[in-house]
Amino acid sequence: MSKPLNELTITEASDLLESGDVSSLDLTTACLDCIKEMDGAIHAFLDVFEQDAIDAANRSDGRRAKGAAEGPLDGIPLAIKDNMLVQGKRCTAGSQILSTHVAASDATVVRKLRDAGAVFLGKTNMDEFAMGSSTEQSAYGPTKNPHDMERVPGGSSGGSAAAVASHMCLGAFGSDTGGSIRQPAALCGIVGFKPTYGRVSRSGLVAMASSLDQIGPMTTSVEDAALLFEAIHGVDPQDQTTSTDAPAFVPAWRDDLTDVRVGLPRQAWGEGMTDEVRDSVMAGVEALKELGATVVDVDLPYADEAxxxxxxxxxxxxxxxxxxxxxxxxxxxxxxxxxxxxxxxxxxxxxxxxxxxxxxxxxxxxxxxxxxxYYLKAKKVQTRIRAAYEQAFRDVDVLVTPTTPTTAFRLGEKLSDPLAMYLEDIFTVGVNVAGLPALSLPCGKSAGLPIGMHLVGSWFREADLLAVGRAFESSRT
Amino acid sequence: MPLTREDLKTLADLARLDLPEEELGRMEKDLEAVLGYVDRLQHVDTKDVEPFCMPSRVEGWREDVASMCDEVTRETILSNFPTRKGDLLSVPAVFDKKKGERG
Incomplete structure (x- = not known):
């Protein structure tokens, strides 16, 4: 095994734990060492739980030795965005006003991960209350992009994205209200997955905009994203919006994309993206075609309105x-x-x-x-936007656009121009307004900076969406 | 609908934000830019369109019963109070006035 342990995917690490070739303590120590070495410069973490993580890893190894491992996530070291409650730990949501706040209980997502045996390495940096696209709005200072320390990692889940991209953890969780998982995933060159609204409980997530907020995984592979999503999704009596009639999530991996229809929304592919981004994502679309997918132009009005x-x-x-x-x-x-x-x-x-x-x-x-x-008008236009997506999904299985209009921008570049910062979200917000699932995948680089391809699926069809993502990913490696 | 400085002061009061004049000036500029952008919604025809409402479960309410927590949880909740007297949350007096203020 030539790869350092902290650079394994969750799936690879899980197999090695299962076969007894590595221990959770090995994995956890490798991540903690990486944090010590790199996080002084990157600042992905607000708090690191070194001793707790080591203790949890030892407990996991103990379970496994007795043949009582909880499943594929038992012993896997993960990071949690600092707007999700971890009992007994500080939860600041990136804000000074919560600088002394200690969580009295676990968020539902955290409890599920704990029950699955996951090891929590620490809490990651974020724009205050998840409001921002650069992590510069954190009261605790910005996170740097691991690909270029003078650039932002994106936001608001910039700490989680940077931690995954620099292998300080095997996977992390973010929250996505308008693109806060997908945009930093794109800018840091990792996989970011926002599930359908109603799939994952937000109980214990510091609320930003409750009708749009959704928690999701940030990983180095699509399969890992599916594994983490599987662990956290489901009905929760503590969150009334979690769907009781959603179809079960059953991963259905496939190698070719015959019969899959991919839509390119005309309105999104107009102006407003750099040539590098356009070329790179278009090359990604070509790869989908080579896998057998049928690519068609579709009409998706109201991109700016979204x-x-x-x-x-x-x-x-x-x-x-x-x-x-x-x-x-x-x-x-x-x-x-x-x-x-x-x-x-x-x-x-x-x-x-x-x-x-x-x-x-x-x-x-x-x-x-x-x-x-304003408010009422926006709620009415939201109805029309959802209808436009419904119409599009009658004809196609997934929609493809870039995740962001540009690659990572420089620290400070957009800080004094809120509207310019808001325009970062142009390709991602429609998904939240319509409540859809979406995935950002690394699809190339320009001048060393990652570019993300944005795949949008239909409501509760996460398995189909992730299958397309994984087929694409496999074709690249 | 241009925002005036007076509008902003009223909004800041409503939002319970004590902002200095100089920040009100910056906010005026920032909000104008955003409001200019969102104005495009006025051109979308929404005649006979219902405002969107996310369906959520309505199969009855939770029982209104107190759930107990362990001592550690209880102490964590209490320790998050900005100020406390014993196990009670201590807050400023509601009707206190500034020195010399009448009424």
Whole structure:
């Protein structure tokens, strides 16, 4: 075995654990060593649980020695985005206001992973409350892109993406409200998978925009993404939106794509992407064709409108969800007199600039006289956007676009221009507005920087989507 | 619908954000840009279109019963209070006024 242990895929590591060729302690130590060596420069982690991880690895090895391993994830070292609760550990969501907050319980996703025997290495950096596309909005400083330390890793799950890309963990979890798993996955050259809205419980996820938020895996292979998705999905009484009538997820891998119809949305393939991105993703589409897929142009109206809908609905929900951070029951408090001053001083001092901006925008769109023109209008256009996707999926199985318009941009480049930062999400937000599953896959590089191909599947058809992704991936290696 | 400085002050009050003048100025510019972008929705025909509503389970409500937690969990929840007196959450007085303030 020539590969260092921390560079194995989860699937490979799982096989070696099963055969007894490596221990969870070996894998975990290899990841912790990599973190020690590289994370000073990359800053993917906010907290590393060194001793806990070693203890969990030893327990996993003990189970396995007794023939009582929990399954393929038992002993696999993973990283968790810092907006998901891990009992007894700090959960900041990248915000100063939660800098001292300790989770009293596990998020449902974390509990499921714990039950499956996974080892938690630590919590990863993120844009504050998952609001951003560069991880520069973290109150704890930015994460760097492992491919070029002067560039952003994308966001908001930039810490998880950078940790996976630099092999500090075998896999990680992110959350995706408008592209926050897929965009950093694309910019860091890894696999990022956002499941259908309703597939995965958000109980214990710090809420950003509840009608759009979804948790998903970030990995180095599609098969790994399926493995992690399988472990976390399912109905949860603690999250009413988890679907009870969704078909079971059963991976159905295939080597060729005969009978698969791939749609290229005309509206997305117009202006607004660099030539390198276009060429690289188009080469990816050619590879799908060679695997037997039929590629057709499809009409998918409202691409720009989806971004507009997103940048109304999301801030509205943000303004409501962030109302709880008022310094009363948890988080930091700046006491003033009267009570109003305590609220206003606490929030102004400890919520960052992007959080304040979105709270104001949402407050505006929901205020009397503007509600109909903004919020209600956006909800109506959302209905039309979903209908447009339904129409497209009558004709094709997956839609393909680039994940992002450009490769990773420089630190600071878009920080002073919020709208430019928002336009980063142009190819990814439609999926959240419609509640669809989507996958970002590495499909090439330009000047050393990774490019992501974005595959969108139909509602609850994750198995079909992942099968196309894996066939593509296999054709590349 | 241009935003005025007064509108922004009202919004900041509604959102419980004590923002300095200079930040209100920046926000005015940022929000204008975003509102300019989202304005394109006004051109989408939504006559007779229902606002989207995500279907969620409605097969009854959860029983309204207190669930118990272990001592470690309880102490973690209490330790997250910004200020506490024993096991109670301590908050500022609601009706306190600034010195010299009347009414």
């Amino acid at each position: 971004l507009a809908v997103y940048y109304l609905l999301m801030p509205c929900e943000v303004s409501a969800n962030l109302a709880r951070f008022d310094g009363m029951r948890f988080g930091l408090r700046n006491e003033g007199v009267p009570l109003f001053e305590t609220y206003a001083a606490t929030r102004a001092a400890h919520l960052g600039p992007e959080a304040r901006r979105r709270v104001l925008l949402g407050t505006y769109a929901l205020s009397r006289g503007y509600y109909d023109a």
